[in-house]
Amino acid sequence: MPDDRQRDPQIQHLELVQLINGIVWEADPVTRVNTFVSDRITSLLGYTPEQWRSPGFWETHIHPDDRTRIVAEGEALMGRAQPYQLEYRMTRADGQTMWLRDLITPVFQGGVMVKLGGVMLDITAEKNAQTELLAARARFSRIIESSPVGMVLSDIRTSRVLETNDAFLRIINCPRAIFMGEEDDFNPWVSADDRAELVRRLKEDRTVRDFETLHQRRSTGEQRDVLISAEYLDIDGQETLLVMAQDITDRKASERAKAATEARFQALVQNSSDVITIANRGGFLTYVSPSMEPILRHQADEVIGHNVLSYMHPDEHEQIREAFTQVVIGGPGTSVRRTSRFRRGDGEYIWLEWAATNRYHDPSVRGIVMNSRDVTERQKAEEALQARENRFRALVHNSGDLLFVINRRGYITYASESVDSALGVTQPEGRNILEFIHPDEHEETRRDFAEVVLVGREPLRAAPTA
Numbered sequence: 371m372p373d374d375r376q377r378d379p380q381i382q383h384l385e386l387v388q389l390i391n392g393i394v395w396e397a398d399p400v401t402r403v404n405t406f407v408s409d410r411i412t413s414l415l416g417y418t419p420e421q422w423r424s425p426g427f428w429e430t431h432i433h434p435d436d437r438t439r440i441v442a443e444g445e446a447l448m449g450r451a452q453p454y455q456l457e458y459r460m461t462r463a464d465g466q467t468m469w470l471r472d473l474i475t476p477v478f479q480g481g482v483m484v485k486l487g488g489v490m491l492d493i494t495a496e497k498n499a500q501t502e503l504l505a506a507r508a509r510f511s512r513i514i515e516s517s518p519v520g521m522v523l524s525d526i527r528t529s530r531v532l533e534t535n536d537a538f539l540r541i542i543n544c545p546r547a548i549f550m551g552e553e554d555d556f557n558p559w560v561s562a563d564d565r566a567e568l569v570r571r572l573k574e575d576r577t578v579r580d581f582e583t584l585h586q587r588r589s590t591g592e593q594r595d596v597l598i599s600a601e602y603l604d605i606d607g608q609e610t611l612l613v614m615a616q617d618i619t620d621r622k623a624s625e626r627a628k629a630a631t632e633a634r635f636q637a638l639v640q641n642s643s644d645v646i647t648i649a650n651r652g653g654f655l656t657y658v659s660p661s662m663e664p665i666l667r668h669q670a671d672e673v674i675g676h677n678v679l680s681y682m683h684p685d686e687h688e689q690i691r692e693a694f695t696q697v698v699i700g701g702p703g704t705s706v707r708r709t710s711r712f713r714r715g716d717g718e719y720i721w722l723e724w725a726a727t728n729r730y731h732d733p734s735v736r737g738i739v740m741n742s743r744d745v746t747e748r749q750k751a752e753e754a755l756q757a758r759e760n761r762f763r764a765l766v767h768n769s770g771d772l773l774f775v776i777n778r779r780g781y782i783t784y785a786s787e788s789v790d791s792a793l794g795v796t797q798p799e800g801r802n803i804l805e806f807i808h809p810d811e812h813e814e815t816r817r818d819f820a821e822v823v824l825v826g827r828e829p830l831r832a833a834p835t836a
Contacts (some may be wrong), residue, residue: 371637374562375743376571379404380697386408388408390408390410390489390639391410391491392410392489392491392492393408393410393411393414393415393510394406394407394408394410394487394488394489394531395408395411395422395487395488395489395490396408396485396486397486397487397488398478398486399477399483399484399485399486401425402422402425402486402791403426404422404426404427405423406419406423406487407422407423408418410750414462414468414490414492415430415460415462415463416430416462416463416464417463426526428631431440431460431461432459432460432461433459433460435459435469436458436459439458440456440458442576442691443456444456447474448474448483448486449478450592451476451478451483451715452467452476453473453475453476454463454474455472455473455474456470456471456472456474457469457470457471457472457493457497458470459489460777465718467504468492468494469482469492469493469494469496469497470490470491470493471490471493472489472491472493472494473488473489473490473491474486474487474488475487475488478761482553485714486556498819502604503606510533511533511816514533514534514535514649515535515536516535517535517537517614518537518540518615519537519598519614519615520534520535520537520539520540520541520614520615520616520617521533521534521535521536521538521613521615522534522536522538522609522611522612522613522615523603523610523613524610524611524613525608525609525611526569526572526602526609526610526611527609529557529565531549531550532610534546534549534550539741541558541585541586541594541596541615541617541713542556542558542585542586542588542594543585543587543588543590543592544556544558544589545587548588549588551630556588557737558585558586558587558588559583559585559586560583560584560585560593564581564583564584565583565667566775568581568583568598568600568611571728572600572601572602572611572787573602576601576602577599577600577601578599578600579599580597580598580599580815581597581598581599581600582595582596582597582598582618583596583598584596585615585678591664591832594617594619595617595618595619595622596615596616596617596618597615598613598615599611599613599614600612600614603638604831607648628733629642631734635734642659642660643743643757644659644741644742644743644745645659645661645662645665645666645722645740645741645742646658646659646715646739646740646742647659647662647678647739647742648663648729648735648737648739648740649738649739649740650700650738651730652677653675653676653677653678653679653694653738654675654676654677654678655674655677655678656673656674656675656737657737658673658674660669664665665720665744666681666712666713666714666715666720667714667715667716668681668714668715678690678740679691681712681713682710682711682712682717683710683711683712683713684715686710686711689706689708690710693706693708693726694726694738697726697727697728697738698728698738701728701730702728702730702731703727703731704727704728705725705726705727705728706722706725706726707724707727708723708724708726708763709723709724709745709749710722710724711723712742712818717836719748720744720746721744721745721746721748722738722742722743722744722745723742723743723745724741724742724743725739725740725741726738726739726740727739727740766786766787767786767787768787769786769788770794771787771788772785772786772788772789772793773785773786773788774786774798774829776803778823780800780802780803780804780819781800781802782799782800782801782802782803783796783799784799785798803815804816814820
């Protein structure tokens, strides 16, 4: 049996051609009629080599939508005397469509094409994958564009923007062409370190949630607070960063304002000598200020959750309930003021003047605020004054002397009951004292009265005459 070196080289060449996973062909450089095609034509396209070598067979079996373009491109590229390739659809013998990549090599000598051949490769699976990828990208683009959340797809290595949506462009107030780098270059990141940190965390975890940073607006340079969620994606071997951004500037401003308000409230409460408490609609305490302990001698954790009535005198519960109901029903800002007895930690009752205000509309309070001030000494002084007044009235009531209280103009503001019995005058209040003094004594009375008012000496005692 002869070895390979003794075999016909032409047979060896033909066998080698048949091993190629593609259709090897050769055509007449003048007529373009196929003069050779490998047996792979049958397994891939279902045609016999004889059919393929028929004049015009190749052109007529190109997909109608590709035929004109491919024939024109082929003629144009062929004249360059360089290898080239064409991609097109071919109709198989069974009517199915197959995508081919035709790698064509024209051979020229002296400016004249002397040979024309190539190999056709089945790229149907590749094209189907590309079609699916394009469809997926189209769906992805539609999702990005329709999303109310700002979205950006960029190259991690170069930071080049691949895709974005209108929602994100509104956040940074930048035209699409500029942000995409088509007309200019604009980087919205205020901090390069923040972006580097985001990328680092993405490479470790592949997903990042609730990453807060700052983006700037192109037109004004205004910095906006943004909340970012990001995904690390590998698209066709390209390391890609998908960023989803929400503008939280207004929310952050509200949070800062709320924190400042709460800080001021805490500062006022912590340093106030008044007892400040917050109760819910049922009267149960949800907050007490530190001054609770020195004034009422109760620890804060002892009274939280208890009803405020537990620390107020039972005789006053009904009027307190009425006042509290008035505040709750009255709505935001409604306030009442009362003075009541509160029980201290040692069991003793002290007087507190308190004002309850409905602050349910305030998100930092959400309750009824009670400001209470210790007025025990004032209450005792008022009670003592009332007792002295009562004693005075009792003495006056039982006295036989005629007693008057008159103002600076000489008009009576008080008269004892003895005036009625002695002078037969009822309700003299509002009348001038001179009406009850003899006219001959008016002048002297006026002088004495003026001296009493201006100088302040002891008054003259004179019995009025009718």
